[in-house]
Amino acid sequence: MEIVALQVLNSLFYAAVLFLIAAGLSLIFGVMGIVNMAHGSFYALGAYVTAWSVVAAAAAVPTPVLFLFLPLGAAVVALVGLVIEPTLIRPFYRRPEEYQLLVTFGLLLVLEDVIRAVWGGTPLTAGQLVDSLGLVRIGGLPYPVYNLLMIGVGAAAALGLWAFVYRTRFGVLLRATAQDRRMAAALGIDVGRIYILAFGLGCFMAGLGGAIVVPSQAAVLGMGVEVLVLAFVVVVIGGLGSLEGALVGALIVSALRTITIQFWEEIELAALYLIAAIVLLIRPTGLFGRKS
Amino acid sequence: MPILTSTYQTQLLTYGLTLAIAALGFNLLLGYTGLLSFGHSAFLGAGAYAVAFMMRYLGVSSMELFLLGGIAFSAVIAALFGVVCVRHTRIFFAILTLALSQVLWTLAYKFFWITGGTDGIRVPFANVTLLGGLVSFPGADAFAGFVTSYYYYVLVVFAACALLMWVIVHSPFGKTLQAIRDNETRARFLGVRIWRYRWLAFLVSGIFTGLAGTLWVPLNGLVTPDVLYWPQSGKIVFFAVLGGFRNFFGPIIGAVTFNYLEVYAVALTEYWQLTLGVILIVLVTFLPAGIVGTTVRLAARLKRSRGASA
Amino acid sequence: MSLLRTEGLKKYFGETRAVDGVNFSVNEGEFLSLVGTNGAGKTSLVNLISAFLIPDSGRIFIGERDITYATVDERIRAGIARSFQLVNLFDDLSVLDNVALAIFARERKTKRIFTLAERDTEVTAEALDLLGQFNLDGKAQALAGGLAQGERKLLDVAVAYALRPKLLFLDEPTSGVSTRDKAQIMDTVSSVVRGGKITAVVIEHDMDVVFKYSDRVVVMHEGRFLADGPPDEIRRSREVATYLLGTDVST
Numbered sequence: 001m002e003i004v005a006l007q008v009l010n011s012l013f014y015a016a017v018l019f020l021i022a023a024g025l026s027l028i029f030g031v032m033g034i035v036n037m038a039h040g041s042f043y044a045l046g047a048y049v050t051a052w053s054v055v056a057a058a059a060a061v062p063t064p065v066l067f068l069f070l071p072l073g074a075a076v077v078a079l080v081g082l083v084i085e086p087t088l089i090r091p092f093y094r095r096p097e098e099y100q101l102l103v104t105f106g107l108l109l110v111l112e113d114v115i116r117a118v119w120g121g122t123p124l125t126a127g128q129l130v131d132s133l134g135l136v137r138i139g140g141l142p143y144p145v146y147n148l149l150m151i152g153v154g155a156a157a158a159l160g161l162w163a164f165v166y167r168t169r170f171g172v173l174l175r176a177t178a179q180d181r182r183m184a185a186a187l188g189i190d191v192g193r194i195y196i197l198a199f200g201l202g203c204f205m206a207g208l209g210g211a212i213v214v215p216s217q218a219a220v221l222g223m224g225v226e227v228l229v230l231a232f233v234v235v236v237i238g239g240l241g242s243l244e245g246a247l248v249g250a251l252i253v254s255a256l257r258t259i260t261i262q263f264w265e266e267i268e269l270a271a272l273y274l275i276a277a278i279v280l281l282i283r284p285t286g287l288f289g290r291k292s
Numbered sequence: 293m294p295i296l297t298s299t300y301q302t303q304l305l306t307y308g309l310t311l312a313i314a315a316l317g318f319n320l321l322l323g324y325t326g327l328l329s330f331g332h333s334a335f336l337g338a339g340a341y342a343v344a345f346m347m348r349y350l351g352v353s354s355m356e357l358f359l360l361g362g363i364a365f366s367a368v369i370a371a372l373f374g375v376v377c378v379r380h381t382r383i384f385f386a387i388l389t390l391a392l393s394q395v396l397w398t399l400a401y402k403f404f405w406i407t408g409g410t411d412g413i414r415v416p417f418a419n420v421t422l423l424g425g426l427v428s429f430p431g432a433d434a435f436a437g438f439v440t441s442y443y444y445y446v447l448v449v450f451a452a453c454a455l456l457m458w459v460i461v462h463s464p465f466g467k468t469l470q471a472i473r474d475n476e477t478r479a480r481f482l483g484v485r486i487w488r489y490r491w492l493a494f495l496v497s498g499i500f501t502g503l504a505g506t507l508w509v510p511l512n513g514l515v516t517p518d519v520l521y522w523p524q525s526g527k528i529v530f531f532a533v534l535g536g537f538r539n540f541f542g543p544i545i546g547a548v549t550f551n552y553l554e555v556y557a558v559a560l561t562e563y564w565q566l567t568l569g570v571i572l573i574v575l576v577t578f579l580p581a582g583i584v585g586t587t588v589r590l591a592a593r594l595k596r597s598r599g600a601s602a
Numbered sequence: 603m604s605l606l607r608t609e610g611l612k613k614y615f616g617e618t619r620a621v622d623g624v625n626f627s628v629n630e631g632e633f634l635s636l637v638g639t640n641g642a643g644k645t646s647l648v649n650l651i652s653a654f655l656i657p658d659s660g661r662i663f664i665g666e667r668d669i670t671y672a673t674v675d676e677r678i679r680a681g682i683a684r685s686f687q688l689v690n691l692f693d694d695l696s697v698l699d700n701v702a703l704a705i706f707a708r709e710r711k712t713k714r715i716f717t718l719a720e721r722d723t724e725v726t727a728e729a730l731d732l733l734g735q736f737n738l739d740g741k742a743q744a745l746a747g748g749l750a751q752g753e754r755k756l757l758d759v760a761v762a763y764a765l766r767p768k769l770l771f772l773d774e775p776t777s778g779v780s781t782r783d784k785a786q787i788m789d790t791v792s793s794v795v796r797g798g799k800i801t802a803v804v805i806e807h808d809m810d811v812v813f814k815y816s817d818r819v820v821v822m823h824e825g826r827f828l829a830d831g832p833p834d835e836i837r838r839s840r841e842v843a844t845y846l847l848g849t850d851v852s853t
Contacts, residue, residue, distance in 0.1 A: 035383050037330070037390075091577065098328045101386050102533060102576045105330065109526055109569025117563055225394065225522055232391045240384070266402040269395045277376045284379060464706045464722070465715040467695065471703050474692040481652070481684065482707040482765065483675040489712075496715075538694075 002139035007258050009138070013147045013216070015254035016154020017209045021227060022234040022246040023161060024205035030241035031178045031198040034089065037104040039206055040228025041111035042077050046207030047219040048115055049073040051124035054215075063132040070211040077207025078200045085199040090192070108225070116221055123218035130215045150212050157208070158247055165243060174198060178241075229269070230257075236276045239289025248287060299436045303511060306443045308551035309450045310508040315531040315543035316457045317500025322529075323537040324461050325493045326473030327378070328386050331393030332528045334373065335498045337400065337520035338366040339505025344413035344515045345406075355422045355445070358506055366502020367495060369396070374494035379487045390522060397520035412516030417442075420510045439511075446507050453500060454544070460496065461540065469493050501528070523565060530568060533575050536582025545584050605630045605801055606651070606682075606769055611660035613646055613825075620646035622825030623660070628769065633796065634803045635812040638822035639845075644805045645687065647822070648771045652684045653677050664769075681768030685758045687777060687805070693747030697738055697757060700746050702729040704764035729764070735794045736760045752783035759791055763800070770795065772804045776811060784808065788815055813837060821845070 025039050036042075050073030054066050088107060092100045133145040165171040177184040177194045185191045209227075210219070230253065238249025253272060260271045279286065314336060321327045339362035346352040346361045377388040400407045407413065417438045421428040422445055429438040460466050468489055471479045480486055509515050518524070527550065535546025558564050579586055604627040613621040621643045628634060636644045649655040651662055653674040662670045664680045672680070692700050705725045706712050720726060733739040736756050741749060746757060759775055775791055776784040792815045795802045806812050812819055812833070819836040821829040829842050836842055 029383075035387060037386075088573065097382050098322070098326070099576050099580065101328055101330075101383070102529070103573055105526065105529065106569045106572035106576065109523070109565050109572065111569075113563050113566035113569065117566065229391045229394045232387045236384070236388070266399070269398045273376075273392060273395050280376065280380070459718060460715055462718045462720070463715050464703075464711050464717070464719045465713055467699055467703055467706065467719050468712040470695055470699075471692045474694050475690050478686070478690040478692065478761070480674055481678070481690075482704050482761075483678040484707055484712060485675065492713075 002141045005138055006141055006143055007262070009143060009147060009151070011254045011258040012151045012154075012251075014257070015250045016151050016157070017213045018227075018230060018234055018254055019154055019247055019250035020157060020205045020209035020212070021231045022238065022250055023158075023243055024202035024209075025231055026235055026238075026241050026243065026246045027161075027205070028199055028202035029235075031174055032089075032093075032195050034092075034100045034104070035240075036089075036107075036199075036202070037101060037228075038107040038111050038224075039202070040226070040231065041108050041115070041224040042081065042203045042206040043210040043227050044115055044219065044224035045080065045111065046073050046077045046210030047214040047223065048119050048124060048210075049076050049207075050211040051126040051214045051219045052119065054126040054129065055124065058128060063128060066126075066129060066132075069126075071208065073211040074204050074208035077210070078204035081203025082196060082200045085196045086192075089199065090195070112221070112224055115224075119219075121221055123220045124214070125218045126215040128215075144216070146215060150216075153212060157205070158243075161205075162243060170197075230272070233272045233276050236286055237279050239286030242286075242288035245286055245288035299439050302439050302443045304551065304555060306439070306446050306511055307508065308548040309446050310504045310511075311528075311531065311547040311551055312544045313450055313453050313507065314501045314504035314528055315535070315547040316453060317497045317502075317504065318528045319532050319537055319543040320457065320461065320469070320493055320497045320500070322532055323539070323543070324466060324473065325469040325490060327382060327490065327493070328529070329377075329389040329497075330386050330522070330525050330529065331373070331389030331391070332497075332501050333520050333522060333524035334369055334389075334393035334396050335366045335501035336505035336508070336524055336528075337393075337396060337515075337517075338362070338369045338498075339502035339507075340509040340515040340519050341365070341400070341407065341413075342502075343506050343509045344408075344415050347415055347419055348413055353419050353421050353428075354425060355420055355510070356424055358420075358510075359449075359503065362502050362506030363499055366498050366505070370495045370498025370502070371491075374491045374498070378490035378494055390525065393520060393525055394522060397517055397522075400517040400520050407517070410517060412514050414514050415509050416513060417510055442511060449503070449507060453503065457500065458540065465489070465492070526568070530572055532582075533572060533580075534582055536585030536588075538581065539584045539588065542582050542584040546582060549583065604628060605665065607663045608647075608651070609661045609663075611647070611650060611662065612658045613650055613655055614658055619643075619825040621650060621657070624825070624827060626820070626827070628801060628803060630768075630801055631799060632801055632817050633792065633815065634801075634818045634820060635816040636803055636805045636820050636822065637807070637809070637812055638828070642822040643825040644822050645773060646825075648684065648773060648803070648805060651677075652682055652771060678765060678767075682771070683762040683765040683767035683769075684771035685762040685773060685775060687773040689751075689754045689758045691746040691754060691757055691761070693745065695746060696743050697733065697746055697749065698726070698729055698742040700757060700761050701732055701764045702726060704761045705729055708765050732760055732764055735797075736763075736790055752779045752787060755779060756787055756790060763794065763798070768801060770800050770802045772802060774805050774807065776806070776808060784811060 021043050025036065029035055050069050053069045053073065057066065088103060092103055130144050130146040133149065135142040136145050136148065165174060173189055173194055177189060177191055181191055234246060234249035234253050237252055238245030256272055256275060257268060260268045318329065318332050321329055342362040342365035343358045346358060352358065373392050376392065377385050401409050417429055418434065422441060427441055468484055472484065472486055472489055476486055505519065531546035531550050532543040534550060535544065536542030557567060561567060575582065581589060606628040608624055608626040611621055611624040624647060638644050646655065650657050653672065657670060661668060667680060669677055669680055692703065702719065702725050705728055730739055730742060733742055738753060738756060738760065741753065749757065755775055759772060762770060776787050779787060788811050816833055819831065819833050820827060821836065821842050823845060828845065829836055829839055
C-alpha cells in the first residue's frame with residue numbers, strides 16, 4: 001500500500017516535469033502557431049546548464065543557495081530562446097509550415113550536438129540538491145523531500161501560468177494574439193513583442209523542467225528527443241495549445257507510464273502511443289484541443 | 293564502373309544508391325503530397341531488420357526473398373503508422389511520425405532477445421545469394437566480388453524504383469496527391485477522400501524507404517537500433533532539402549551528394565550533426581529550392597536573359 | 603419536381619442568424635442569381651448545400667433524395683459542384699492538369715497509379731475541349747498559379763464544370779476582376795453553362811451582371827428570402843430597390 005503511495009508521488013513528480021515541457025510547447029503553439037521541434041533540446045539544455053553550474057559552484061556556495069541555480073538554468077535557456085526567436089523563427093511565419101518545421105528541426109540537430117560538444121558524453125548530475133533535503137517517511141518508507149518540493153513547484157507553476165494567462169493584462173494580450181494575430185495587430189498590439197516573450201516563456205518552462213529533473217535523474221545525451229517524444233504524447237492526448245490539456249495530459253501520461261513500467265517495462269512507450277492513437281481516433285485534436 | 297574504381301568507392305556508390313531510393317520514397321510524401329515526415333527511419337529499420345530476422349530466424353539467404361520480406365514488413369508498419377498519422381494537420385503529422393519511429397527504436401533496443409539489442413544482428417554477405425541462388429559469395433576473399441556484383445544488383449533495383457516512382461507521380465494518383473498538397477479544400481470538393489490518398493501515399497513511401505533499408509543491410513553487414521534512431525530520419529529529410537524537394541531528381545541528387553559529403557566531412561569534424569543542422573537551416577532560409585531546384589531556376593533565368601539580349 | 607429543394611434551412615452562429623428558415627427551390631435548366639448585401643446569408647446557404655456547413659435544422663433535397671447530412675463526395679455524386687469566391691486552384695499544377703484532375707475524379711480514375719495521366723487520351727481530350735470552351739486552351743500548359751486573376755476565376759469555374767454537375771454553384775465568379783473582364787467572364791460562363799444545359803446558381807454583387815444574365819433573381823436579407831422572381835420584376839420592386847440600391851423610390 002505504501003509502495004503505491006510512493007509510486008503515486010513519483011508519478012506526480014514526473015507529471016510536474018512533463019507539464020512544464022508540454023505547457024511550454026502548447027504556449028508557443030497556441031500563441032505563434034509553430035511547433036518547436038527543438039523544444040526537448042531546450043529541456044536538455046536546462047538540465048545540463050543547471051547540473052554543470054551546481055557542480056561548479058558546489059564548493060564555493062552553501063547548498064541552499066545552490067537551489068537558485070534551478071531557476072537560473074531555466075533563465076539561461078529562456079535567454080537562448082529570446083535570441084533564437086527573432087533570428088531563426090520570425091523569418092518563417094509567413095512561409096509554409098514545412099519550412100518552420102524544417103528550421104526548428106535543424107535547430108534540434110544543432111542543439112543536440114552543441115550539448116555534446118560542450119559537455120561530452122558523460123552524464124551530469126546534481127544529486128547533492130536531493131541529498132541536502134533529506135528523506136521523509138511516508139507510511140514507513142523513505143521518500144526524498146526534494147520530490148515533494150518539486151511537485152509543489154509544478155503545482156505552483158500550473159497555477160501561476162493559469163493566473164498569468166487568464167488574470168493578467170499581458171495574458172489578455174497573449175490570448176488575443178493567439179486567437180487572431182491580424183486583429184491583435186490592428187488593435188495596436190505589438191505582436192512581435194508578444195511572440196518573443198511567449199517564446200521566451202515557453203523556453204523558460206522547458207528549461208525549468210530540465211533543471212528540476214536533473215538533481216533526481218542524470219543529464220544524458222539524447223534526453224532532449226526522449227522527452228520530446230513524451231511531450232508529444234501529452235499534447236496529443238491533452239490537445240495542443242491548451243494549458244488544461246497540458247496538465248491533464250501530463251498527469252495521465254505520467255500515471256500510465258508509472259503503471260506500465262511496473263508491469264511490462266519494455267513496452268512503455270509503445271503502450272503510451274497506443275493509448276494516444278486511441279484518443280486520436282475519438283478526439284482528433286486531443287481532449288482539450290482546439291479545432292484549427 | 294567497378295572496373296575502374298576501387299572496392300571502397302563501389303561500396304560508397306552503392307550506399308548512395310540505397311539512400312537515393314529512400315529519398316525517392318520520402319519525397320513522394322513531402323514533395324508530392326505536402327507531408328513532412330520526421331520518422332522515415334522507421335521504414336529503413338523495418339526493411340533492415342526484416343533481412344536480419346529472416347536470415348537469423350528463418351535461415352533465408354535469397355536476396356529476392358529478403359526484398360519481398362522487407363517490402364512486406366515495411367508495408368505493415370506503414371499501414372499501421374499511416375492510420376494514426378495521416379488524419380491530422382501537417383504539424384501533428386510531423387510530430388506523430390517522429391514519435392512513432394522512436395517507439396520502434398525503443399522496442400528494438402529493449403527487446404534485445406529478439407533484436408540483438410544494441411549489439412544488433414549480423415548479416416554476413418557470405419550468407420546472401422543473388423538472383424535466386426545463382427550468385428553466391430563463399431570464401432574468405434569474396435568481399436570484393438560481392439561488392440561488385442551487389443553494386444550492379446542495387447543499380448538495377450534503383451533504376452526500377454526510379455522508373456516506377458516516375459510513373460507513380462505522373463499517374464492520376466500522383467496528380468491527385470499534388471492536388472491535395474496544393475489545395476486540400478478544392479480536392480475535397482472534387483470528391484477526393486483526402487485521408488485515404490494520404491494513407492496510400494504513406495504506404496508507398498514507406499515501402500520504397502523500406503526497400504532501401506533492405507538493400508542497405510547486406511552491404512553494412514550489421515543492423516542495430518541506430519538505423520531507427522531519429523538522426524537517420526533527419527538525414528533523409530536533409531537529402532530532400534539539399535537536392536530540392538519540389539523536383540523529382542532533387543532528392544536523388546541530394547542523397548548521393550550527402551553520401552559523399554558525409555564521408556569526407558566526418559573525417560574533418562567530430563560534430564557532423566551540428567554541421568548538418570546548420571546547413572539545413574541555411575538551406576531552408578536561403579536556398580529552399582535545393583541544389584536541383586536552384587539550378588533549374590538559374591538555368592531558366594539565363595535562358596530568358598539570353599533570349600532577351602539576342 | 604425541382605432539382606434542388608431546401609425546407610426550413612437554418613444555420614445560426616451564436617446570435618447571428620446566417621440562414622433563417624430558407625425554403626429554396628431550383629428548377630432544372632434555370633440560371634439563377636442569388637443576391638443580397640454582405641452578411642445576407644448567400645455564401646452560408648451555398649456552404650450548407652455544398653457540405654461546407656451542417657445545418658442546425660431543416661432539410662436539403664436533390665430530387666427526392668435527402669442530402670442534408672450527406673458527405674461531400676456523396677453530394678458531388680448527386681450532382682452538385684461549386685466554385686469559390688477566393689479562387690481555389692491547384693497552383694503548382696498546369697491549367698490542363700487542374701481540369702483533368704476534376705475529370706479523373708469524376709470518372710473515378712484517381713487511384714490509377716501505374717499509368718501516366720497524360721496517356722489517358724479521353725481525359726486529356728475532354729479537358730482540352732473544356733478549356734477551349736472557356737477560352738483557356740492557349741494556357742493549357744501554364745501553371746495555374748501564374749495566370750491573371752480573370753483567367754483564374756474562369757479556371758475555377760471550369761474545374762467545377764468539369765465534374766459535369768447537374769447543379770453548379772458559382773460564388774462571385776466576377777469579384778476582384780476589372781469591369782471589362784467581368785463581362786468577358788460572364789459571357790463565357792453563361793454560354794458554356796447554358797450550352798451544357800446545366801442549372802446554375804450564381805452569387806453575385808454586380809446588379810448589371812445579374813439583370814443581364816439571369817432567368818431568375820433571388821434576393822436574400824438577414825438569412826431570409828426577400829424577393830424571388832424574374833429580373834424585370836425584381837428590378838421594378840420598390841422594396842428591393844430600397845434595400846439593394848439604397849435609394850428611396852417611393853416618391
